[in-house]
Amino acid sequence: MTTARQTVDALLERSNALGADPRTTNYAGGNTSAKGTDTDPVTGQDVDLLWVKGSGGDLGTLTEKGLAVLRLDRVRALRDVYPGVEREDEMVAAFDHCLFGGGGAAPSIDTAMHALVDVPHVDHLHPDAGIALATAADGERLTREIFGDAVVWVPWRRPGFQLGLDIAAIQEQNPQAIGCILGGHGITAWGDTSQQAQQNSERIIREAQTYLDTHGDSRPFGAPDASRHALPEAERRAKASALFPVIRGLASTDAPTVGHWTDTEDVHEFLAGSKLEGLAALGTSCPDHFLRTKVRPLVLDLPADATTEEQVARLRELHETYREDYTAYYERHADQDSPAIRGADPAIVLVPGVGMFSFGADAQTARVAGEFYVNAIRVMRGAESVSTYAPIDEAEKFRIEYWALEEAKLRRRPAPKPLATRVALVTGGGSGIGRATAERLVAEGACVVIADLNLENARTAAEELGGADHAVAVRVDVSDEDAVQQSVAEAVLAFGGLDLVVNNAGLSLSKPLLETTAKDWDLQHDVMARGSFLVSRETARVMIEQDMGGDIVYISSKNSVFAGPNNIAYSATKADQAHQVRLLAVELGAHRIRVNGINPDGVVRGSGIFAGGWGASRAKVYGVKEEELGEFYAQRTILKREVLPENVANAVFALTAGDLSHTTGLHVPVDAGVAAAFLR
Structure with a gap:
């Protein structure tokens, strides 16, 4: 005798196999079921049950949590109270009174089909080949020609309790049949075992596709233009x-x-x-x-x-x-x-x-x-x-x-997250502040394009954030105009456009004035001043074309207003970025594009800049060990707290999530309080 555990395991294996191919059934479409017995914990007696894919689940990724579990006798008893096709929607609520124990997932509208067909295993699928026959003007004739009496034609009927009654009657009247073609809709197949049901589903699909391949016109869409x-x-x-x-x-x-x-x-x-x-x-x-x-x-x-x-x-x-x-x-x-x-x-x-x-x-x-x-x-x-x-x-x-x-x-869908539908581009997104910002934006519902000179870092971050439906990686040297244009084009192709841009890419070389070379100066200005200008210009083009407004955020620095030692090139380029914020806020406001900046103190932990030599240079300037630099920065602040990447990411979210919808041209200090960097 097959146990309930074996029945469920076989159903899930069959479901995942059938759902793996989009030509067999589309994402979150179709449903499968199995009938079997389990012990009623109240009476200790065996009870007949129906396990069926619940509403909204996907066959290809179905797990036990996605199954609705119902008492078969109670579902079938609904035939006696069915009020007719004009009121059949009421039957969905009635399914809740048929659940066994916790009941599992919410029962779908197709539950009646699976319960009323008197065969242990039933599949309802939306295969391309099956729907092709179901939507053919002479689909009934084609069904007979292809399958003989093994597959029965069912005229279109909206999914519901009456369709379940119809298919149950057809199965009873045609004991030789393995399934049916549902006019305008899809297919249903059944079997005495899970394996047989799967084989019958696959047979219908295979034979339908073979007929189309061997009898079909080679130009079904007409002459190519x-x-x-x-x-x-x-x-x-x-x-x-x-x-x-x-x-x-x-x-x-x-x-x-x-x-x-x-x-x-x-x-x-x-x-x-x-x-x-x-x-x-x-x-x-x-x-x-x-x-x-x-x-x-x-x-x-x-x-x-x-x-x-x-x-x-x-x-x-x-x-x-x-x-x-x-x-x-x-x-x-x-x-x-x-x-x-x-x-x-x-x-x-x-x-x-x-x-x-x-x-x-x-x-x-x-x-x-x-x-x-x-x-x-x-x-x-x-x-x-x-x-x-x-x-x-x-x-x-x-x-x-x-x-x-x-x-x-x-x-029943959960309320959308604050950044749902927004597409963000984060430069320097593979590590440090950029990565923390990308993580926060994805967590709040945004789609994020992680742009970084180090493509491997960007790809790792994107994969860890959920892959292509949440984050994608692009390589970009923000100082290269062509590269910026290409990366913005790739971002647009990924998600359709851009709504939120974080100019974060940066580097730093800590040197006193007399040791700073023109090459040092040009490198830092090329990456941060020129780079953020190029990124802002190209992404603003996209936002203006969309006409949906947008946000541009500059990760500047407290050094844009603070005269720190031995830091002329870095601080000067950060001051350039800070003024870009003001200039662009004025210019882009007519397009509902807000431009704001964030001025962090030194962010040591997780920073690519600090790990690349900047940390050692600054530690030498201040006379502390490099591993103590974060604590040194913390102790010179009013709050005595170290600034972390996620603190900056939080500020990006605060500026872009909607509560500050009337704020533009602002610089937000995220420095734990550095009095010398106060903006007033």
Whole structure:
């Protein structure tokens, strides 16, 4: 007899295997289940249970915590109180009364399907090949032709209790069947063992894909239009980085977003096809797809070689039209019980020759939206290759997009963090103050580009902060104009634009005036004065194009106002940075870009500058041991406290998190109190 532990372990193994391939099921889509027995701790008797992936989980990364656990007899008893399709949403709340013990994750709308189908193991998936058949105009005929009576066609029905009843009846009436194609939606398969269910799911997907490959038209998107072919890679990347801030600003009209750029063969094949506009206008079909991509994308109707200026002007026109059309779509279908419109901006923007731009409330959501639209492209390719793509109609899409259950799911999301949707660039971000700042910004919800001369340090920091959905690394010599421009372009391609810039890169050589060479002077001014000027100029271009405001923060120094000994070059360049703050605050204020500075005392711990020789030089100047330098600095302050990298990072957060929204041109001392550096 199979134990509950074995049942759960087999379910998780199957789920992870099926969820590992995005062509099998999309991120956070589909669900799997297993039925078995466990001991009721109250009665000591065996009880029949259903373990099913809960709401919002992802099959590829599913763990036991992501399973809802319900008493099977109680779920099936709901058939006796089911009030009918017009009130079927009430059944989701009823699932809570069927939970076993703590119940695990919240049950999803598909729970009924898994409970009512009288087979031990059930999979519901959204494979590209399966949805291609599900959205083909003659999908029912194709299903019979491909599978005979092994797979049954189910006409479109919105997910819910009635769909569960329908599939249960079909399984009972077709004992020879291994599963079904759900019109407009996906597939469901089952088996007597976990292994058999997985094999049946994979068989349906494999045979569907084989049929599409062997019977499909080689040009499902129509004749390729040479004027919309992908541009050469370097030109494509340059155009994408130029357009992205503009597009992100447009997509953030109602609410700020983060962006993702997709530059794959699938996307470019679709963008170059003569059917592009017609297919894009039909929108996606699978509920999981259009919930994340919106009902349809915005398509730029210009050739790939149009100038950036022409593209920007046309994008602005099309955006206005898109917003009007989306608002009209909402008004056509909304009734008094519908949730309020959630914003009329596109989630997907398609630019022939350049690629796809997708948007969301964070980097992962933006990336996943793009992945979903790639799934939709593959679905359209399959359907068009053997038939005609015929997604569910607009009214049905609206019913799901503005479904009360989806609205409830959105309300359960945690409140956004203070820096959510903000994209930051931190120079010198691989160590010391820069690294601490990057850590704090990511912790507060920002996406961070860690720019550093030492790319290895930057990459290590980015990986430790969670990888590409949270932080990316770029190499930059801030004194090199071309390198700064390239690093800003890479930052834009990573997350769609820039909102928050921290000019932190620096170095220092401690020498008295007569020992300071012109080379010493030029090096420090090149890195800090020239470098921060270049970074501010290039990032301000991006912020102005976005038209979303922004923050530029200079990590200057108390030495910008304090006449410390043997420090002429360093202190002079820090004074230069301090005045850049004032000048740029005035110049950029009209664009809602705030510019502020932070004046730390010497930060010894974790500092690349101090570790690189500056610490030994300053210790010699003050006549202390290098390892005692931090304590020496602390004792000369009013508060008698050493300044640490995280203290500076805290000040960056305070300046940029929103509470100081009306502050610009300010210098914040983070020096534990150095009276000689008081600003007044």
